[in-house]
Amino acid sequence: MDKGQGVIVGVDGSDPSWIALDWAYREAARRRTRLRVLHVRGIAHPLQHWLRRRSAAAPPGSDRVLEEVDGHLPELADAPASVEKSAPAAKLSTLSPAPDLVEYSKDAELLVLGAVGSSGTREHLFGSTALRCAASSACPTVIVREQPHEVRRVLAGIDGSPNQLDVLRWAFNEADRHRAELRVVHVIWPWEWPPYSESETAQAARQMVRFAVEQLPASPSGRGVSVVAEVVRHKHPAQELLDRARDADLLVCGSLGTGSGEVSASLVHAAAKHLRGAAEAGAEAASAADRTTHAFPSHVVVVPTEPEPKFSWEWDELVEEERDWNRQQFAPQPDDVMRFELP
Numbered sequence: 001m002d003k004g005q006g007v008i009v010g011v012d013g014s015d016p017s018w019i020a021l022d023w024a025y026r027e028a029a030r031r032r033t034r035l036r037v038l039h040v041r042g043i044a045h046p047l048q049h050w051l052r053r054r055s056a057a058a059p060p061g062s063d064r065v066l067e068e069v070d071g072h073l074p075e076l077a078d079a080p081a082s083v084e085k086s087a088p089a090a091k092l093s094t095l096s097p098a099p100d101l102v103e104y105s106k107d108a109e110l111l112v113l114g115a116v117g118s119s120g121t122r123e124h125l126f127g128s129t130a131l132r133c134a135a136s137s138a139c140p141t142v143i144v145r146e147q148p149h150e151v152r153r154v155l156a157g158i159d160g161s162p163n164q165l166d167v168l169r170w171a172f173n174e175a176d177r178h179r180a181e182l183r184v185v186h187v188i189w190p191w192e193w194p195p196y197s198e199s200e201t202a203q204a205a206r207q208m209v210r211f212a213v214e215q216l217p218a219s220p221s222g223r224g225v226s227v228v229a230e231v232v233r234h235k236h237p238a239q240e241l242l243d244r245a246r247d248a249d250l251l252v253c254g255s256l257g258t259g260s261g262e263v264s265a266s267l268v269h270a271a272a273k274h275l276r277g278a279a280e281a282g283a284e285a286a287s288a289a290d291r292t293t294h295a296f297p298s299h300v301v302v303v304p305t306e307p308e309p310k311f312s313w314e315w316d317e318l319v320e321e322e323r324d325w326n327r328q329q330f331a332p333q334p335d336d337v338m339r340f341e342l343p
Helices: 017-033 047-054 060-073 098-105 126-137 164-178 197-212 237-245 262-272 277-281 287-294 315-329
Strands: 007-010 035-038 083-086 110-114 141-144 153-157 181-188 225-233 251-255 299-303 337-342
Touching: 007 017, 007 098, 007 153, 017 035, 017 060, 017 110, 017 141, 017 337, 035 098, 035 141, 047 153, 047 225, 047 287, 098 126, 110 126, 126 141, 126 299, 141 262, 153 164, 164 197, 164 225, 164 251, 164 299, 181 197, 197 225, 197 337, 237 251, 237 262, 251 262, 262 299
Parallel strands: 007 035, 007 110, 035 083, 110 141, 153 181, 153 251, 181 225, 251 299
Antiparallel strands: 141 299, 225 337
């Protein structure tokens, strides 16, 4: 696919969108590609019509927002070859800018968005554009949460789905590009494989993770990448990834996996939650889950993946075949943490 658009960033004049612009500009420079800045505003929710009628502040127009872009670009020695700015005026009346952004993503390397745009009304509406773009974008979607900083650790969540290698390869290349460590996590749900015992499930998960990591190519830069892979038991995947993301700079997942995209949707929603909500609630009133959600600093990256293919099979027969194969091919591995140094 032709990726002539380079890096695309959506801006709407809000502070988070300027942070996203800063991040996108630096990433375009790092990739040595061009940056396209899009101002595509819409109405995230019908209630916004009512809210804007009550507000004296009108939403910023495209001309004004695009004029402000240059003032928000950082000073970089190695800047992108070109920065293009546009606003698809014919579609400014759509309920959401997501369809336009998804359309432009078909020819892009990366789509970058701020965690919260100018259309938020209440917390349950925040991130609606990010959610739609992450679910439908043709290229990886980055939800930027805070000011750009050096990427030292990339966290990738994999689930055993056929397309997990796409997620893992993207995370691996980013870790190599930033000279960062790559941490790979697979979370076993307690009800994931009911016919298996816990030890059989853990053993199969370790084999799957090891096989996936060993399929990674050599690092493009030739510097090598340090990879730590881990199997985690008895946790919810979304919550476990959010917990671990507090020590990571990029959190990478697939748009669809063994489920219907609920994990990636949960991560994007958590990234887009308004930080003001926790402060207003107060530390004592906020629940542990809310504090965890608001604490993690990672930018969330959703890599587009296809739905898992559906097969018809005899479940009991399949389970027995898998058990026999596991017993014959692999010895038990008690350690759930695996370390690799990929050349």
